[in-house]
Amino acid sequence: MGRGRKIYCIRHCEREDNENPFWYFNSRLTKDNSPLSERGIKQAQEIARSMGPVRIDYAFSSPYRRTVETASRILSKHMTKLFIEPGLLETESIILGDGVKSCTFETIEDLCKSYPSLIDPMYGPRFESVNHGEIGLFGCKPRVQKTIEHILNLCPSGNILIVAHQSSLATIHNILCPEDRQLKPGQATITKYKERYPYKGQFDCIYECDSSHLTDRSALHGHHYHINQIYTKPTLRRIAAASRVELWIGIDGEITGIPSSAASARMRRRCHRNFHRQATASL
Known part of the structure:
Protein backbone atom coordinates (compact mmCIF):
# COMPACT_ATOMS: atom_id res chain seq x y z
CA MET A 1 0.00 0.00 0.00
CA LEU A 220 -18.31 27.87 0.65
CA HIS A 221 -18.55 29.21 4.22
CA GLY A 222 -14.86 28.87 5.07
CA HIS A 223 -11.32 28.75 3.68
CA HIS A 224 -10.84 27.50 0.14
CA TYR A 225 -7.97 27.90 -2.29
CA HIS A 226 -7.66 27.61 -6.05
CA ILE A 227 -4.79 29.72 -7.37
CA ASN A 228 -5.25 28.29 -10.91
CA GLN A 229 -8.16 30.69 -11.35
CA ILE A 230 -5.73 33.63 -11.25
CA TYR A 231 -2.39 32.43 -12.58
CA THR A 232 -1.33 30.12 -15.40
CA LYS A 233 0.73 27.03 -14.60
CA PRO A 234 3.97 28.38 -16.17
CA THR A 235 3.59 31.60 -14.18
CA LEU A 236 2.98 29.66 -10.96
CA ARG A 237 6.01 27.45 -11.52
CA ARG A 238 8.23 30.47 -12.26
CA ILE A 239 7.02 32.32 -9.15
CA ALA A 240 7.46 29.23 -7.00
CA ALA A 241 11.00 28.70 -8.29
CA ALA A 242 11.89 32.33 -7.58
CA SER A 243 10.42 32.02 -4.08
CA ARG A 244 12.23 28.71 -3.51
CA VAL A 245 9.02 26.89 -2.60
CA GLU A 246 7.26 23.84 -3.91
CA LEU A 247 3.70 23.88 -5.20
CA TRP A 248 0.62 22.05 -4.01
CA ILE A 249 -0.56 19.58 -6.60
CA GLY A 250 -4.27 18.81 -6.23
CA ILE A 251 -5.64 15.28 -6.55
CA ASP A 252 -6.60 16.06 -10.14
CA GLY A 253 -3.07 17.21 -11.01
CA GLU A 254 -3.87 20.93 -10.73
CA ILE A 255 -1.59 23.36 -8.92
CA THR A 256 -3.44 24.72 -5.91
CA GLY A 257 -0.89 26.68 -3.87
CA ILE A 258 2.03 26.38 -1.48
CA PRO A 259 2.37 23.39 0.88
CA SER A 260 1.97 24.21 4.55
CA SER A 261 4.61 21.57 5.29
CA ALA A 262 7.38 23.76 3.84
CA ALA A 263 10.14 24.07 6.47
CA SER A 264 9.35 25.97 9.66
CA ALA A 265 6.32 28.15 10.40
CA ARG A 266 8.51 31.24 9.89
CA MET A 267 9.72 29.90 6.52
CA ARG A 268 6.14 29.13 5.47
CA ARG A 269 5.08 32.72 6.21
CA ARG A 270 8.06 34.03 4.23
CA CYS A 271 7.21 31.70 1.34
CA HIS A 272 3.62 32.90 1.28
CA ARG A 273 4.70 36.57 1.35
CA ASN A 274 7.25 36.08 -1.43
CA PHE A 275 4.85 34.01 -3.50
CA HIS A 276 2.02 36.51 -3.38
CA ARG A 277 4.29 39.54 -3.78
CA GLN A 278 5.81 38.11 -6.96
CA ALA A 279 2.45 36.80 -8.16
CA THR A 280 0.93 40.26 -7.83
CA ALA A 281 3.85 41.80 -9.71
CA SER A 282 3.39 39.28 -12.54
CA LEU A 283 -0.24 40.20 -13.27
Missing part, protein backbone atom coordinates in the same frame (compact mmCIF):
# COMPACT_ATOMS: atom_id res chain seq x y z
CA GLY A 2 2.98 2.33 -0.26
CA ARG A 3 5.03 4.14 2.33
CA GLY A 4 3.16 6.23 4.84
CA ARG A 5 -0.56 6.69 5.28
CA LYS A 6 -2.51 9.42 3.53
CA ILE A 7 -5.55 11.12 5.04
CA TYR A 8 -8.11 12.97 2.91
CA CYS A 9 -10.22 15.26 5.10
CA ILE A 10 -13.36 16.60 3.42
CA ARG A 11 -15.91 18.98 4.85
CA HIS A 12 -19.49 18.05 3.98
CA CYS A 13 -21.00 19.78 0.95
CA GLU A 14 -23.59 22.57 1.08
CA ARG A 15 -26.39 21.84 3.55
CA GLU A 16 -30.06 22.42 2.88
CA ASP A 17 -30.42 25.01 5.63
CA ASN A 18 -27.88 27.22 3.82
CA GLU A 19 -30.58 27.64 1.15
CA ASN A 20 -33.81 27.04 3.07
CA PRO A 21 -33.75 27.78 6.83
CA PHE A 22 -37.21 26.23 7.28
CA TRP A 23 -36.44 22.92 5.55
CA TYR A 24 -37.11 20.88 8.71
CA PHE A 25 -40.81 21.87 8.83
CA ASN A 26 -41.56 19.10 6.33
CA SER A 27 -38.83 16.63 7.25
CA ARG A 28 -38.52 13.72 9.65
CA LEU A 29 -34.95 14.86 10.35
CA THR A 30 -34.23 17.18 13.26
CA LYS A 31 -33.19 20.81 12.80
CA ASP A 32 -29.50 20.13 13.47
CA ASN A 33 -29.41 17.19 11.03
CA SER A 34 -29.70 19.03 7.73
CA PRO A 35 -29.25 16.97 4.53
CA LEU A 36 -27.47 18.27 1.44
CA SER A 37 -29.04 20.92 -0.76
CA GLU A 38 -29.31 20.41 -4.53
CA ARG A 39 -26.08 22.35 -4.91
CA GLY A 40 -24.50 20.22 -2.19
CA ILE A 41 -25.40 17.05 -4.08
CA LYS A 42 -23.71 18.46 -7.19
CA GLN A 43 -20.63 19.38 -5.14
CA ALA A 44 -20.46 15.83 -3.77
CA GLN A 45 -20.63 14.44 -7.29
CA GLU A 46 -17.76 16.72 -8.32
CA ILE A 47 -15.68 15.51 -5.37
CA ALA A 48 -16.49 11.92 -6.35
CA ARG A 49 -15.23 12.51 -9.89
CA SER A 50 -11.99 14.11 -8.68
CA MET A 51 -11.45 11.36 -6.07
CA GLY A 52 -12.16 8.60 -8.58
CA PRO A 53 -8.49 7.72 -9.24
CA VAL A 54 -7.66 7.72 -5.51
CA ARG A 55 -7.77 4.35 -3.77
CA ILE A 56 -9.75 4.63 -0.53
CA ASP A 57 -8.91 1.90 1.97
CA TYR A 58 -10.87 3.22 4.96
CA ALA A 59 -13.72 5.74 5.20
CA PHE A 60 -15.12 7.52 8.27
CA SER A 61 -17.98 9.98 8.61
CA SER A 62 -19.84 11.78 11.35
CA PRO A 63 -23.42 10.48 11.74
CA TYR A 64 -25.11 13.64 10.47
CA ARG A 65 -27.03 13.20 7.22
CA ARG A 66 -25.03 15.84 5.32
CA THR A 67 -21.71 14.07 5.97
CA VAL A 68 -23.10 10.61 5.21
CA GLU A 69 -24.66 11.88 1.97
CA THR A 70 -21.34 13.45 0.97
CA ALA A 71 -19.42 10.26 1.79
CA SER A 72 -21.94 8.05 -0.02
CA ARG A 73 -21.36 9.88 -3.29
CA ILE A 74 -17.58 9.87 -2.90
CA LEU A 75 -17.66 6.11 -2.26
CA SER A 76 -20.18 5.36 -5.02
CA LYS A 77 -17.48 3.87 -7.26
CA HIS A 78 -15.46 2.30 -4.45
CA MET A 79 -16.02 -0.96 -2.60
CA THR A 80 -15.06 0.63 0.74
CA LYS A 81 -17.52 0.43 3.63
CA LEU A 82 -18.29 3.58 5.63
CA PHE A 83 -17.64 3.70 9.38
CA ILE A 84 -19.95 6.05 11.30
CA GLU A 85 -17.99 7.87 14.02
CA PRO A 86 -19.77 10.38 16.32
CA GLY A 87 -16.32 11.43 17.54
CA LEU A 88 -16.08 13.45 14.30
CA LEU A 89 -19.07 15.64 15.15
CA GLU A 90 -18.88 19.42 15.47
CA THR A 91 -18.22 21.15 18.80
CA GLU A 92 -21.35 20.94 20.99
CA SER A 93 -21.79 24.72 21.35
CA ILE A 94 -21.80 25.08 17.54
CA ILE A 95 -24.42 22.35 17.17
CA LEU A 96 -26.63 23.91 19.86
CA GLY A 97 -26.73 27.33 18.21
CA ASP A 98 -29.86 28.78 16.59
CA GLY A 99 -32.40 27.20 18.92
CA VAL A 100 -31.18 23.59 18.78
CA LYS A 101 -31.60 22.02 22.22
CA SER A 102 -29.66 18.77 21.77
CA CYS A 103 -27.39 16.95 19.35
CA THR A 104 -29.74 14.55 17.56
CA PHE A 105 -28.71 12.26 14.74
CA GLU A 106 -29.96 9.02 13.25
CA THR A 107 -28.96 5.71 14.79
CA ILE A 108 -26.69 3.28 12.97
CA GLU A 109 -29.73 1.07 12.40
CA ASP A 110 -31.65 3.89 10.70
CA LEU A 111 -28.65 4.92 8.60
CA CYS A 112 -28.12 1.31 7.53
CA LYS A 113 -31.73 1.22 6.31
CA SER A 114 -31.09 4.31 4.19
CA TYR A 115 -27.66 3.09 3.00
CA PRO A 116 -27.79 -0.73 3.27
CA SER A 117 -24.74 -1.46 1.12
CA LEU A 118 -22.61 1.44 2.33
CA ILE A 119 -22.42 1.49 6.11
CA ASP A 120 -20.62 -1.12 8.20
CA PRO A 121 -22.93 -1.88 11.17
CA MET A 122 -20.16 -3.79 12.96
CA TYR A 123 -17.86 -0.80 13.42
CA GLY A 124 -17.33 0.16 17.06
CA PRO A 125 -17.17 3.97 17.33
CA ARG A 126 -14.82 5.68 19.78
CA PHE A 127 -17.64 7.99 20.98
CA GLU A 128 -21.41 7.74 21.08
CA SER A 129 -22.04 11.49 20.88
CA VAL A 130 -20.44 14.86 21.65
CA ASN A 131 -19.05 15.71 25.09
CA HIS A 132 -21.13 18.12 27.15
CA GLY A 133 -19.61 21.55 27.71
CA GLU A 134 -17.63 21.81 24.46
CA ILE A 135 -17.27 25.48 23.48
CA GLY A 136 -15.59 27.18 20.53
CA LEU A 137 -13.86 26.02 17.36
CA PHE A 138 -11.43 23.77 19.24
CA GLY A 139 -13.81 22.82 22.05
CA CYS A 140 -14.04 19.33 20.56
CA LYS A 141 -10.25 18.78 20.66
CA PRO A 142 -10.13 16.23 23.54
CA ARG A 143 -12.79 14.14 21.79
CA VAL A 144 -11.31 14.50 18.29
CA GLN A 145 -7.80 13.75 19.59
CA LYS A 146 -8.97 10.39 20.93
CA THR A 147 -10.99 9.76 17.77
CA ILE A 148 -7.99 10.34 15.48
CA GLU A 149 -5.84 8.07 17.67
CA HIS A 150 -8.59 5.44 17.40
CA ILE A 151 -8.76 5.80 13.60
CA LEU A 152 -4.98 5.60 13.15
CA ASN A 153 -4.83 2.49 15.35
CA LEU A 154 -7.52 0.86 13.19
CA CYS A 155 -5.86 1.85 9.91
CA PRO A 156 -2.19 0.76 9.96
CA SER A 157 -1.60 1.62 6.28
CA GLY A 158 -3.25 2.91 3.12
CA ASN A 159 -5.50 5.88 2.34
CA ILE A 160 -8.03 7.16 4.87
CA LEU A 161 -11.09 9.27 4.00
CA ILE A 162 -12.66 11.44 6.72
CA VAL A 163 -15.87 13.39 6.04
CA ALA A 164 -16.73 15.74 8.88
CA HIS A 165 -17.44 19.34 9.90
CA GLN A 166 -15.57 22.64 10.07
CA SER A 167 -14.68 22.57 13.77
CA SER A 168 -13.73 18.87 13.85
CA LEU A 169 -11.62 19.21 10.67
CA ALA A 170 -9.99 22.40 11.99
CA THR A 171 -9.14 20.43 15.12
CA ILE A 172 -7.73 17.50 13.12
CA HIS A 173 -5.45 19.97 11.32
CA ASN A 174 -4.37 21.43 14.66
CA ILE A 175 -3.59 17.92 15.95
CA LEU A 176 -1.70 16.68 12.88
CA CYS A 177 0.08 19.99 12.10
CA PRO A 178 0.22 21.90 15.42
CA GLU A 179 2.71 24.50 14.13
CA ASP A 180 0.60 25.35 11.09
CA ARG A 181 -1.88 28.19 10.74
CA GLN A 182 -5.49 27.78 11.90
CA LEU A 183 -7.83 26.38 9.26
CA LYS A 184 -11.58 26.84 8.84
CA PRO A 185 -12.26 24.52 5.89
CA GLY A 186 -14.94 25.59 3.43
CA GLN A 187 -17.74 23.28 2.42
CA ALA A 188 -16.79 20.59 -0.14
CA THR A 189 -13.05 21.30 0.22
CA ILE A 190 -10.33 18.68 0.51
CA THR A 191 -7.28 18.73 2.77
CA LYS A 192 -4.65 16.03 2.31
CA TYR A 193 -2.10 14.80 4.86
CA LYS A 194 0.76 12.38 4.29
CA GLU A 195 2.61 10.46 6.95
CA ARG A 196 6.34 11.10 7.20
CA TYR A 197 7.92 7.75 6.43
CA PRO A 198 9.34 6.08 8.48
CA TYR A 199 8.11 8.31 11.33
CA LYS A 200 4.86 6.63 12.34
CA GLY A 201 2.13 9.05 13.38
CA GLN A 202 3.81 12.25 12.11
CA PHE A 203 2.01 13.96 9.23
CA ASP A 204 2.61 16.81 6.79
CA CYS A 205 -0.18 18.76 5.13
CA ILE A 206 0.24 18.33 1.36
CA TYR A 207 -2.53 20.77 0.47
CA GLU A 208 -5.32 22.41 2.42
CA CYS A 209 -8.92 23.39 1.65
CA ASP A 210 -8.60 22.55 -2.05
CA SER A 211 -11.62 23.67 -4.10
CA SER A 212 -10.14 23.08 -7.57
CA HIS A 213 -12.66 20.30 -8.26
CA LEU A 214 -15.69 22.62 -7.90
CA THR A 215 -17.30 24.45 -10.82
CA ASP A 216 -18.91 26.97 -8.45
CA ARG A 217 -16.63 28.17 -5.65
CA SER A 218 -18.88 30.87 -4.24
CA ALA A 219 -20.25 30.87 -0.68
